[in-house]
Amino acid sequence: MDSKLPRTMKAAVMPKPGSIEIKEVPLPALQDHEVLVQVMAVGVCGSDLHYYEHGRIGRFVVEQPIILGHECAGIIAAVGGKVTRAAVGDRVAVEPGVTCGLCPDCKAGRYNLCPDVQFLATPPVDGAFVQYLAIREDMVFQIPDHLSFEEAALVEPFSVGIHAAVRSRLQAGETVAIMGMGPVGLMAAAAAKSYGAADIIVTDLEEVRLQAALKLGAAHAINVREQDAAAVIRELTGGIGVDVAWETAGSPRALQSALQSLRRGGRLAIVGLPAQDDIPLNVPLIADSELDIYGIFRYANTYRKGIRFLESGLVDASVLVTDRYPLDQTQEALERAIHNKNASLKVMVYPNG
Template identity: 65%
Template sequence: MNEHIPSKMKVAIMNQPLDIEIKEVDVPTISDSEALVKVMAVGVCGSDVHYYEHGRIGNFRVENPLILGHECAGIVVQVGKNVKHVKPGDRVAIEPGVPCGHCEYCKTGAYNLCPDVRFLATPPIDGAFAQYICHPADFLFPIPDSLSYEEAALNEPFSVGIHACQRIGLQPGTTVVIMGMGPVGLMAVVAAKAFGAKQIIVADLEPLRLQAAIHLGASHAVNIKEADPVQKIMELTGGKGAEYAFETAGNPTALQSALSSLKAGGKLAIVGLPQQDLIGFNVPFISDHEIDIYGIFRYANTYPLGIDILSSRIADVKSLLTDFYSLDQTQDALERARTNKSGSLKVIVYPNAITDTP
């Protein structure tokens, strides 16, 4: 492949909250260990929306203009001289977090905990709402022709679910409860299914998201507006509770419900981040039932497995793709994701031509 690489490209840059501007900038120059990727699809993540709306997440503040977007896939158009495993023309999923590679966490494989990680669209690192990005080639993963760019972009939120399943040691034939059916929760349904869960019980208040969960493989969906989720889970498990529970909504009430839905010896994975730092827990319940609690922060060493699972067609993840925008419409895409939680699942931005819309 000898695609012409322009000297200039378009980017969608956030100048301040609720203000996205389309600018023309220089195409980045790669180093010997990097590749230049033509970005073909970017999923809008909840963190993108949060930065767009509030200008910060926890200690991360947008202090200078920032390019958002980190769930991405594209095509390699140029590689540095030391790059061997990808070449121009390769279609790739882009793992957005690049660790230092030298600290104790990187050396033990837990590179998601690296204190010096550079993560796309996390201030001050620019993200993928751009026609081209320069990225370390070690964090580019070839995808088969059967996998669309949009599906490859979904490997990012999917990796969170895979990492959670790995952390808690999810065993086949068990029951999993997942509280919160945003995109991460929905992809966690697929992960739990891939890891062999026999029963997957989900809870949310949006009918569209509950329907999507059933379509992806959930056994039962509980609308929390209509039923008490813990009571329903106990009914479905013969009064015992579940072996595992994931909280993916970042909601304190959902977190309490996830904990209460567990059987003795159960395991709780905290995936979602609530607005407040301190939340009360039922400590006697945790102690008396010997509950294990796992914090989940991004993922590590999940991208190849995620690509394999998505390529296996274990679930119809394309059904999550609901809204499609060009790069020029990035602000509209962020607004759609911000204001249409009852009607949108995954919003996709196409920095280059829209060529792969389902």
């Protein structure tokens, strides 16, 4: 390790749900194939908020102090002895899920389904609200100088939209409805635009999110406080319905609305995770219309494509960043994201400045 690097670093540790403490911890030791990333920007994600508020997401339970944060980018500060893919000084986006590479799912290219994945900020794995992060070299991707660290951190939620596009076989010229304009939904709208969707229709409860979606490429924005989404979508599509619908809100009502918005033979991607396991769906509609339904779990093989889309300038992801906090104020950043949904889009934390 470079003698110029500090021996310790600051980390925002969650000792228990609802509490964050800034602690001085040892700098991570590097394995042969790992790089040390000086973390420059970390986005606050919905999963961070779930762990902070509730201490669990499904089968993943916080049972010991943990460091949250997984949407991140930074600068490589050191490399392990056998690293060949990266160099000190590289500006990089970090893919947060280190998979085994050996199981049948990894071998098939669907490494997001790897049963042994080590995913940042998913218990018991620590995350990126730290000044320095050690990660395997194949999980970092170089970014051009003109792409900001904030935009590079947003490649992570952007990847979910790219994966939804691939899974639901989105083709250029098709119509898309996206239910829920949180950060993942907004980046999904950007992904649909990147894939050449002809008409992107979005829905949400908050006007600030709908306006952001229009900036990212949506053609129509429906406020579901005021209008019935499925009815408006039918009207906009001449009574036919959209080719593809993505549910990104984790809302039973939004999921049902997504189904009703589809044309016969349409495709639905379920991205959002609802609080309850069982949701009633109109099975006769699904069968009679031959609707295809796809589950979306994270992403695979998306980072290079996401960086290319963002560096092209086709998508201006910077419009999402509304709030900025230093590492010392990580708890305030999380609270802001929870309590300011009518004004905040993406809250960003800066561990090194």
